Amino acid sequence: MRSTRIIKNVVKTFKYLYGLRFEVKGLENFKVGSPCVIVSNHQSILDMMGLMEILPDRCVQIAKKELLYTGSVGLVMYLGGVIFINRKSTSNAKMVMADVAKTMLSENVMVWIYPEGTRNGNGDLLPFKKGAFHLAIQAQVPVIPVVYSSFSSFYDRKKNLFTSGKIRVEVLEPIETKGLTPEDVTELTNRCYSTMRETFFRLSGLVNEPNGPARTHLQ
Numbered sequence: 001m002r003s004t005r006i007i008k009n010v011v012k013t014f015k016y017l018y019g020l021r022f023e024v025k026g027l028e029n030f031k032v033g034s035p036c037v038i039v040s041n042h043q044s045i046l047d048m049m050g051l052m053e054i055l056p057d058r059c060v061q062i063a064k065k066e067l068l069y070t071g072s073v074g075l076v077m078y079l080g081g082v083i084f085i086n087r088k089s090t091s092n093a094k095m096v097m098a099d100v101a102k103t104m105l106s107e108n109v110m111v112w113i114y115p116e117g118t119r120n121g122n123g124d125l126l127p128f129k130k131g132a133f134h135l136a137i138q139a140q141v142p143v144i145p146v147v148y149s150s151f152s153s154f155y156d157r158k159k160n161l162f163t164s165g166k167i168r169v170e171v172l173e174p175i176e177t178k179g180l181t182p183e184d185v186t187e188l189t190n191r192c193y194s195t196m197r198e199t200f201f202r203l204s205g206l207v208n209e210p211n212g213p214a215r216t217h218l219q
């Protein structure tokens with residue numbers, strides 16, 4: 001789509017303005033050649049610059065519906081094919097996701113979801129919401145995790161100030177869901193969470209404290 005190509009190219013130039021460098025690994029993992037669910041961590045609006053570096057063709061994003069009403073940003077998202085969900089209504093969000101499961105197969109598109117469900121710059125990952133993993137199992141498509149390194153060394157979230165810096169982005173290997181059922185959602189969520197958290201610490205050069213808070217998704 002022409003509008004998405006224009007958005008991508010415009011946003012990509014912002015990195016020169018902001019002095020950000022991106023080091024991307026694993027792009028070949030996007031070449032699954034069929035629909036999939038991409039899950040990534042979400043620290044701030046700066047993610048959007050990283051997103052434009054790697055966003056595959058035929059990929060739509062899931063976002064909270066409030067973003068649709070933010071003027072030009074909402075318009076850009078609308079033109080970029082973003083699917084909006086109501087986070088305040090789980091039943092409504094589930095209905096939208098069930099529709100997405102069907103259309104992603106019929107239209108052959110990838111779906112990008114932020115499973116933390118909100119921005120988080122606390123130097124760790126928040127526990128994951130399960131919508132992305134239900135979606136992958138419903139559609140029987142692989143999950144591809146994407147991890148951005150921590151921005152904390154160059155970004156002051158409270159003051160919204162940053163210095164120049166390097167962001168590492170890694171696209172991990174697809175995790176298959178063929179044959180999995182809704183009973184497997186929690187295990188799949190935990191597996192993706194552990195893999196992404198380990199990768200997050202590694203890419204950020206942070207130590208994962210063994211005595212840190214347990215962040216699992218046990219039912």
Ligand SMILES: CCCCCCCCCCCCCCC(=O)SCCNC(=O)CCNC(=O)[C@H](O)C(C)(C)COP(=O)(O)OP(=O)(O)OC[C@H]1O[C@@H](n2cnc3c(N)ncnc32)[C@H](O)[C@@H]1OP(=O)(O)O
Pocket residue numbers: 003004005007008042048055061062063064067076077080081082085086087090093094097098113114115116117118119128129130131132134135185
């Ligand atoms: C060049 C192109 C230009 C493009 C233009 C630019 C694009 C930029 C776009 C940028 C977008 C950035 C947007 C960032 C955001 O807005 S993040 C916020 C929005 N996203 C999300 O919230 C996604 C993550 N959230 C979820 O997946 C949630 O699970 C949700 C579906 C929303 C439901 O919320 P909640 O109730 O809080 O979640 P839980 O996970 O706790 O679930 C509760 C129980 O419901 C079960 N569940 C969840 N989903 C489903 C489902 N689909 N089907 C069936 N059941 C479901 C879940 O298992 C829980 O039950 P149990 O506890 O397991 O019994």
Ligand SMILES: CCCCCCCC/C=C\CCCCCCCC(=O)OC[C@@H](O)COP(=O)(O)O
Pocket residue numbers: 011014042044045046048049064067073076077117118119120
């Ligand atoms: C500081 C300047 C950085 C400039 C980067 C500009 C990039 C603009 C790129 C594309 C424009 C459209 C996409 C904008 C999407 C905004 C996404 C975002 O970060 O939403 C926050 C949402 O998750 C919040 O949920 P919470 O309020 O944390 O719950």
